[in-house]
Amino acid sequence: MTDLLAALLLGIIEGITEFLPISSTGHLLIAEQWLGHRSDLFNIAIQAGAILAIALIYRQRLWDLAMGFLGRGAPAAHDPAGIAMDPARARDYALKLGVAFGVTCVLGLLVKKLGFELPDRVEPIAWALILGGVWMVVAEHFAAKRAQALGERSAISWTVAILVGVAQVVAGVFPxxxxxxxxxxxxxxxxxxSRVAATEFAFLVGIPTMFAATAYELVDVVRSGEAANEDWTALAVAFVASAITAFIAVKWLLRYIQSHRFTAFAVYRVALGAALLLLVPAAAATAG
Structure with missing residues (x-):
């Protein structure tokens, strides 16, 4: 397999998996077992492509929230249910995004200072996929029961904002x-x-989080001089592939969840995790 084709495939994998609830880091670590390990700069570039896609999709939403937060112009922002948000509600929503981002920054820097490194073995990734799939089914089941009892609720509470910030760090620690x-x-x-409201908040807070993480990692790469040895053609191919596929994947997901649960993703996660646990020992035994 040529290096450009491998870069293209890795970019596509990142674009598809970054915002679908199936773990981009996990899929990339697995894919690199066959497509070859990539530099930190390469991984930064394909993540940046995915961020660009989500920022483009939500560009109007971000602008509306910013204008509502500043109290300028008509209240153009709408919540996920399509209800117009006055400046006070827009400001409240933006502050909750800021709190979630702030929690992630503080805890993320703490994890970084502790010297935590991502595991590169397949087994912990497989278990995370399986347990995450079970978690998805349980969470959506209880959310559906609450919706039946209380009706659909699209508001984001301060508790949710804080827990979303914590969840982002947990996801970064466990591929x-x-x-x-x-x-x-x-x-x-x-x-x-509301699946739509939960997804939108998760995606919106992911924009500054991923931009900040990408910038932080990029500074380290530039300081180390690693960029001097980069294959820029392969990097560009992967960046474009990631941006295009992420744009398509997120647009599709936002339509899909309006009328479907996340069950299919949970089943996929469990099946993939189980397959990895079965295949990896078999491959190791064959190699031995």
Whole structure:
């Protein structure tokens, strides 16, 4: 397999899996077993492509929230239910996004200072996929029961905002968990009963979080001089592939969850995790 084709495939994998609740880090670590390990700069680039896609999708929403927060112009922002948000509600929503982001920054820096490194073995990723799939089913089940009792609730509470910030760090520490899955289902389990509202909040808070993480990692790469040895053609191919596929994947997901549960993703996670636990020991035994 040529290096450009491998870069293209890794970019596509990142774009598809970054915002679907199936773990991009887990899929990339697994894919690199066959497609070859990539530099930190390469991984930063494909993540940046996915961030660009989500920022483009939510560009109007972000602008509306910013204008509502500043109290400028007509209240153009709408919540996930399509209800117009006055400046006070827009400001409240933006502050909750800020709190979730702040919690992630503080805890993320603490984890970084402690010297935590991502595991590169398949087994913990497989277990994270399986346990995350079970968590998704349980969370959505209880959210549905609450929706029947209380009606659909799209509001995001301060508790949810804080827990979403924590969930982002947990997902970063345990590959296979999935940042989007952790944040969406924390919101469903502890606050909103609306899949659309939980997903939107998770995606919106992911924009500054991923931009900040990417910038932080990029500074380290530049300081180390690693960028001087990068294959820029392969990096560009992967970046574009990630951006395009992430845009398509998120657009599809936002339509899908309006009328479907996340059950299919949970089943996929459990099946993939189980397959990995069965295949990896078999492959190791064959190699031995």
């Amino acid at each position: 296979g968990t999935s940042r989007s899955a952790a944040t969406i289902f924390v919101a469903l389990l502890f606050g909103t009963t």
